[in-house]
Amino acid sequence: MSTSDLLAASPAIxxxxxxxxxxxxxQARVFAMTLAAHEAGLFTWSEWAETLGAELxxxxxxxxxxxxxxxxxxxxxxxxxxxxxxxxLKGLRAAWDSAAKATPTGEPIVLARR
Amino acid sequence: xxGHDHSHDHxxxxxxxxxxxxxxxxxTEKGYIDPPALDELIETYETKIxxxxxxxxxxxxxxxxxxxxxxxxxxxxxxxxxxxxxRQGEHMVAVENSPHIHNMVVCTLCSxxxxxxxxxxPVWYKSPPYRSRAVRDPRGVLAEFxxxxxxxxxxxxxxxxxEVRYLVIPMRPEGTEGWSEDKLADLVCRDSMIGTALAxxxxxxxxxx
Numbered sequence: 001m002s003t004s005d006l007l008a009a010s011p012a013i014x015x016x017x018x019x020x021x022x023x024x025x026x027q028a029r030v031f032a033m034t035l036a037a038h039e040a041g042l043f044t045w046s047e048w049a050e051t052l053g054a055e056l057x058x059x060x061x062x063x064x065x066x067x068x069x070x071x072x073x074x075x076x077x078x079x080x081x082x083x084x085x086x087x088x089l090k091g092l093r094a095a096w097d098s099a100a101k102a103t104p105t106g107e108p109i110v111l112a113r114r
Numbered sequence: 115x116x117g118h119d120h121s122h123d124h125x126x127x128x129x130x131x132x133x134x135x136x137x138x139x140x141x142t143e144k145g146y147i148d149p150p151a152l153d154e155l156i157e158t159y160e161t162k163i164x165x166x167x168x169x170x171x172x173x174x175x176x177x178x179x180x181x182x183x184x185x186x187x188x189x190x191x192x193x194x195x196x197x198x199x200x201r202q203g204e205h206m207v208a209v210e211n212s213p214h215i216h217n218m219v220v221c222t223l224c225s226x227x228x229x230x231x232x233x234x235x236p237v238w239y240k241s242p243p244y245r246s247r248a249v250r251d252p253r254g255v256l257a258e259f260x261x262x263x264x265x266x267x268x269x270x271x272x273x274x275x276x277e278v279r280y281l282v283i284p285m286r287p288e289g290t291e292g293w294s295e296d297k298l299a300d301l302v303c304r305d306s307m308i309g310t311a312l313a314x315x316x317x318x319x320x321x322x323x
Contacts, residue, residue, distance in 0.1 A: 013244045013258055014237050021160050021234050026134045028160070031234075032152040033138060035201065040146040045202075049276035053223035062242040066225070071133060084140050092136035100125040109125055111139060 027067040034074050043077055051077045159234055167198050168231035168281060169302035172313075173295040175208075176286040186210060189281060193231060202279060203230025209272060210283040211309075216267050217282045218256070218309030220248035221274040228279035232307060239308065249273070259310045282306065284313040 022028040038045055055073035056066075078084040096111055103109045127135065141147040171193055175182040185192040189206035193199075206228060209217040221227065222245050227235040238244050247255050252269045256262070263269070272280045284306040290298060300319045305311035 013247070013255065014241050022156075026131050028156040029138065029152065030134050031159070032155040033134075033141060033147055035155055036147040036152060037141060042146060044276075046276040049224050049226060052225070056224055056242070060242050060246070066237070066240045068130070071130065074137065075133065078137070078141075083144070083146075084137065088140060089133070089136045092139050093132040096127060096132050096135045096139070100127040103125040104123060105125055107125070109127065111135070113139070113143070 023065075023067075027070075030067065030071050030074060034070070037074075037078070042081060042083060048073075048077065051080075159229075163229060164233035165231070165302075165304035165307065166299070167196065167233075168228070168304070168307045169299040170196060170295070171198070171231055171281065172283055172302045172307060173298035175283055176290075176298055177293075177295050182210075182283075185283070193281075198230040201229055202226070203228055205278050206231070206281060207272075207278055208281045208283055209270070211285045213264075213285075214266075214268060216256075216263055216269050216309065217272060217280070218248060218252055218269060219272045219274060219280045219282060220245060222246070222249060223273075223275070226274035226276055226279060228274075228281055231281055232304060236304070256310065259305065261311060282309040284309075284311075287313050287315050289316045 022031065034048065037043070038048060052070060052073040055069045055076065059069065075084065075089065079086060096109070099111045100109045138147070138149065138152075142149060171185065175185050181192065181195075184195075185208045189208040190204065192208070193203065193206055211217055221239075225235050225240040227239065244255065249271050252271050253263070256269070274280060284302065286298070287301060290301070297319070301314040301316070303311055303314055306313045
């Protein structure tokens, strides 16, 4: 394959000038949680990079967003470290879902615990 | 949810938001994270840390040969002279462009990046095409960024890791003799410190006539 063939077969690199750091608030949240969890000693940064790398490798075409993969990798690493089981997370998601649905539009959603 | 009949009198969180909130609740209840500290972290990365940091480092390396020497010898320490220390800047290496060598940085594994000097990486740096093509076809990638190098300029691609981060020192543009560090820093765009751009020409400096 010549270079021009390779180029023709290569997906274009997306460009973003000085776009925002995070496209949506949840991305900032999961980013900050990952940093904080690392700093709390839950995993080393190399473990994180490996997990994120493995997760990104499942999607070479980049169909899902970068932070979607980041979130999946974070869940996977916390699961592997026995910090967050899938069952616990499922329960919490359901609780947040009910809390949201019980909250009138425009008001902050609060999760009542214990 | 597709097909779901949205009611407008109550709130709705997306599946992704539910997953993120579940994690935050769990980690907070276990005492690993503190929500106000998260807000502070986010503000820092959104507003305080960015490529202006790296531009100041490069401008000083251009203006002060002794600093340039320190930066090439031990980039982590030289960058720390500005107070730029901390996360993802623990082991920095500065690589200098010349008429013979052009340096370019990638993270083929994920998105390792020198946060202390450049902030968080741009979308393209994290994209699969850049990560896979930077090593295989750096000249083609540079062409896509509008950079044409002389044929005999060698391109060196550095693969960042969780341990080592690279900062490219672009070539100082001609016609900038005697410029102050502040004025020089305006020429150092983010991409020039990743190696996918050259430093701006004096005529392209913000506010230049």
